[in-house]
Amino acid sequence: MPKLVRLYITQCAIGFGLSAGFVALLLWQNVANLQHLVTHSDMGGLAVFLLWLFNGLVFASVQFAMTVMRMGDDALPPAGGKRMALEPMPIRVPVDEPRKRRHL
Numbered sequence: 001m002p003k004l005v006r007l008y009i010t011q012c013a014i015g016f017g018l019s020a021g022f023v024a025l026l027l028w029q030n031v032a033n034l035q036h037l038v039t040h041s042d043m044g045g046l047a048v049f050l051l052w053l054f055n056g057l058v059f060a061s062v063q064f065a066m067t068v069m070r071m072g073d074d075a076l077p078p079a080g081g082k083r084m085a086l087e088p089m090p091i092r093v094p095v096d097e098p099r100k101r102r103h104l
Contacts, residue, residue: 012060020056023052
């Protein structure tokens with residue numbers, strides 16, 4: 001299996017594990033009376049599953065993105081052309097005389 005696919009699967013598993021912990025914490029802390037809604041409804045299991053699934057998709061995506069962004073090679077200098085040295089230069093700005101205001 002290619003290294004990138006293995007990395008993706010690993011990070012997805014971590015993201016869905018974090019999602020399981022997050023949903024468990026939400027239910028344990030009874031945020032927005034969620035525990036009562038889930039336990040006293042016949043569709044509570046589906047609600048918990050969907051909450052876990054959608055949070056898992058977000059957490060897995062963020063986990064993979066953070067891992068990929070940390071993989072950069074810090075030993076290489078930034079690429080690009082030569083940088084120009086910027087020096088301040090005065091610029092003359094014409095100013096009109098202020099108009100007299102009429103008071104109403």
